[in-house]
Amino acid sequence: MLSLAALDTRISVPTRQLTTPGPDAATLQRMLTTAVRVPDHGKRVPFRLLHISGDARTALADAAQARLLEREPNAGDGVITKLRARFTAPPMTIAVIARLGFDEKIPVSERASTASCVCLLLLQAAQAEGFGAQWLTGWPAYDRQFLENVLGLEEDEQLTGTIAIGTSQVEAPERDRPDLNALISDWNPG
Numbered sequence: 001m002l003s004l005a006a007l008d009t010r011i012s013v014p015t016r017q018l019t020t021p022g023p024d025a026a027t028l029q030r031m032l033t034t035a036v037r038v039p040d041h042g043k044r045v046p047f048r049l050l051h052i053s054g055d056a057r058t059a060l061a062d063a064a065q066a067r068l069l070e071r072e073p074n075a076g077d078g079v080i081t082k083l084r085a086r087f088t089a090p091p092m093t094i095a096v097i098a099r100l101g102f103d104e105k106i107p108v109s110e111r112a113s114t115a116s117c118v119c120l121l122l123l124q125a126a127q128a129e130g131f132g133a134q135w136l137t138g139w140p141a142y143d144r145q146f147l148e149n150v151l152g153l154e155e156d157e158q159l160t161g162t163i164a165i166g167t168s169q170v171e172a173p174e175r176d177r178p179d180l181n182a183l184i185s186d187w188n189p190g
């Protein structure tokens with residue numbers, strides 16, 4: 001049974017605090033099965049996933065660093081270290097890619113929403129299996145050169161986010177949560 005108490009424990013672990021072990025193949029498969037069970041208008045399945053682990057993490061960090069230095073030739077060591085850690089600290093990253101090509105009926109925004117739902121469910125699935133996780137974007141999610149030449153996205157695809165997954169080294173930091181009562185009001189006709 002779905003438990004609200006369990007859902008209420010959802011919290012992100014900063015990526016630099018994620019370490020080994022990550023999920024094994026069977027556990028990852030289980031988590032991803034949960035993550036792809038998303039609401040999907042028109043059953044378009046408007047997303048795909050990239051699995052980044054092992055040596056691919058370092059290769060991706062190298063490519064991201066090279067692109068960063070093209071974008072910002074004077075980027076400091078701190079910025080470079082932080083960028084590399086995003087890909088090398090967690091044992092595994094799943095990139096969630098939205099497929100947003102022409103569609104007669106389902107707007108791009110709805111298909112992007114479906115891909116976002118995959119990200120959220122993957123965060124929850126990771127936590128349910130005892131792992132920490134975090135959803136990241138930043139410039140790598142919007143730099144078309146990085147997306148297409150390094151990650152291999154098509155022109156009509158977007159990176160909805162990368163989900164870093166690993167074992168949390170720390171208790172995840174809590175933050176203020178939205179005040180529900182300030183966000184909801186009754187709609188009244190005219």
Ligand SMILES: Cc1cc2nc3c(=O)[nH]c(=O)nc-3n(C[C@H](O)[C@H](O)[C@H](O)COP(=O)(O)O)c2cc1C
Nearest residue numbers: 010011012013134135136137138139160161173175
């Ligand atoms: C679409 C999206 C992109 C995000 N990108 C980043 C990011 O690039 N860097 C970052 O520090 N946090 C990013 N976050 C925020 C974290 O994933 C996380 O939500 C935040 O640290 C708050 O923690 P919480 O999930 O426990 O509320 C992003 C969140 C979303 C929804």
